Amino acid sequence: MDKLTVFTATRIHTMDPGRPQADAVAVSNGRIVSVGTLESMQPWLRRTPYEIDDRFLGRIILPGFIDPHTHLRLSGTYMSLNYVGPIDSTDHLGQPLSGLPDQESVISRLKELVAKATDSSDGTTKSPLVAWGYDPGMQGGHLNRDILDAISTETPIWVVAYAPHIIYTNTPMIKKIGVDENSQIHGLGRDPTGKLNGWFVETEATAVAARAVRNQVYGAGFGADSLKLQGQVAVNSGVTTTADMLYGTHSFEEEWDDHSKAITNGSLPLRMFLVPFEGSLRRRYGENFLDFYQHMASQASDQLAVHGVKFVNDGSYPSMTLRLNYPGYLDGEEGLTGEVPWEDMFDRMLPFWKEGIQIHSHANGDETIDMTLNTLKALQNAAPRFDHRFTIEHYCISTPAQARRLSALGGLASVNPYFVHYRSKIQAEKGFGPDRAEATARLGSLVKAGVTFALHSDYNLVVAPMHPLTAVWIAVNRLTTDNKTIVAPGERISLDQALRAITVDAAHVLNQDDHLGSIEVGKHADFTVLDEDPYEVDPKTIKDIRVHGTILAGEFHPARA
Ligand SMILES: [Zn+2]
Secondary structure, eight states: OOOEEEEEEEEEEOOOTTSOEEEEEEEETTEEEEEEOTTTTHHHHTTSOEEEEOTTTTSEEEEOEEEEEEOHHHHHHHHTSEEOOSSOEEOTTSOEEOOOOSHHHHHHHHHHHHHHOOBOTTSSSBOOEEEEEEOHHHHTSOOOHHHHHTTOSSSOEEEEESSTTEEEEOHHHHHHHTOOTTOOOTTEEEOTTSOEEEEEEHHHHHHHHHHTTHHHHTOTTHHHHHHHHHHHHHHHHTEEEEEEEEETSSOHHHHHHHHHHHHHTTSOOSEEEEEEBHHHHHHHHGGGHHHHHHHHHHHOOSSEEEOSEEEEOBOOTTTTOSOOOTTOOTTSOOOOBOSSOGGGHHHHHHHHHHHTOOEEEEEOSHHHHHHHHHHHHHHHHHSOOSSOOOEEEEOOSOOHHHHHHHHHTTOEEEEOOHHHHHHHHHHHHSSSHHHHHHTOSOHHHHHHHTOOEEEOOOTTSSSSOOOHHHHHHHHHHOBOTTSSOBSSGGGOOOHHHHHHHTTHHHHHHTTOTTTSSSOOTTSBOOEEEESSOTTTSOGGGGGGSOEEEEEETTEEEEOOO
């Protein structure tokens, strides 16, 4: 045993139910050797040289927070585009950008940008205007071809929604992309007469639309720049582990290299799990997908590894493209399924299921959750498995009955709770109606059904911060933006349950709870250091607790304002 570092704190919450509190943790070579008090760990300290690191006295240590569903690199590429989102944000280098409150202000911003747009090199056409961040719920309804044609019929305009499940284009952009009324592409939007309305919805159609502006969206260096920025955002939020839930949509190699370099040069102090998107994996490797997993396993380290597989089966909550059961959307919209036809879902998931590759299945709306549960049931009937950890991602609009079914089938949930606070008022009026909007993220039902779940942010592809203490605060309080109204109070959960959902239960959802998620002997020494104790503050102020920094494998990384 090498020299021990003993971290002391006012209190350590371990998330080990058997030994929930401590005030000292001994670490060697990045792993935990002993947890307890300076007295209780004497049998180790008598035998091994040690130093006491008491700089966190007066502070609180928890297991490092785990946000099990983010898109750090992809969001950075969008952050480098012209921004038309509803909230103040930053670009990929951290420079501040102001939000635009409504559709009118977005249109004037696009007009300004069109005026500045340059001619192409041959002087005959205009180069495309590419923008990110439109939020149809917060900014006043969807854009479309007619609205964008009114801005310009010469400059091609390409606007991807904040939640990038939908791209809006004008006529010159539609021509540039190369589709017409006869094109058969899943997610190509049409008005009731069959005319293209400028929408490209979900992965297949958005990929077609993205090819035309590929150089602008995936410009060199954005990935590395954004990972550096997001590394500090993660430390500031207390996050030590995350999973990129859409690996391979740009390039398996470039994405891996960007992460690998950022981790090696120290700008990304995180453990990262890259979860391949099934569509990309299938297009690239066909039936030979196992070769990919074997090859990538040989490159994995303690900080970077490929994990599981991701299916995307409906649209997003903020872009109002998810799928709903009766009575559907307020205004008759229908949302959209993912690129895998639902009738093919069983056949597409079965090879991964049989190989024991954990399936993460994106399902936002209750219709999609029904389809997902039906598929899980069929998988269980075809090849019964225990401890499969099949995870429904987002689980935004669900019913108590679905929670009980998910439990019966042995599934897990990774839930986005942020919309309860940020959007329940908006979506009561737009899209989903009051009942669905209030009961978004039914965590209480999951607890009652005995389903293990995590809380995630989906950062930065929905209008929510990556800030696990905010997720906890929402899960415990369910307050809307007026900070007075409590929505679906029976879906609130206890503080302890919520903190588990950002630590040890989130580790379980990523199948990493044998070495992450709690402060136990043998696990990685990943901690979050807080200025105040979440178990002692007023529950309404949990999100305001200052994160002092993170400890990853025994190394301290300070938060910066
Ligand atoms: Zn996502």
